[in-house]
Amino acid sequence: MNMDPQHWCLPVYDGRVHPTVKFHYFATEKSLCGRHQHDIDFYETSMQDCEISFSSDEVCKQCLKRFLNLEKSLP
Numbered sequence: 001m002n003m004d005p006q007h008w009c010l011p012v013y014d015g016r017v018h019p020t021v022k023f024h025y026f027a028t029e030k031s032l033c034g035r036h037q038h039d040i041d042f043y044e045t046s047m048q049d050c051e052i053s054f055s056s057d058e059v060c061k062q063c064l065k066r067f068l069n070l071e072k073s074l075p
Ligand SMILES: [Zn+2]
Pocket: 023, 024, 025, 031, 032, 033, 034, 035, 060, 061, 062, 063
């Protein structure tokens, strides 16, 4: 499965990455779980940018669940 490492990002608050949060899935400026929002074109905080390989322990459970449901609904 393609986990899109460029879309799993650490959310940014007030111009800074929160150090304790997990990666959330940003297909748009809003995370899939709806809890976070930042300018994905401006901040480079994705797993790809951080050179972190995908792990379900590193990501928001809500985003992961919704992402997997999205994948399932694709033809
Ligand atoms: Zn999330």
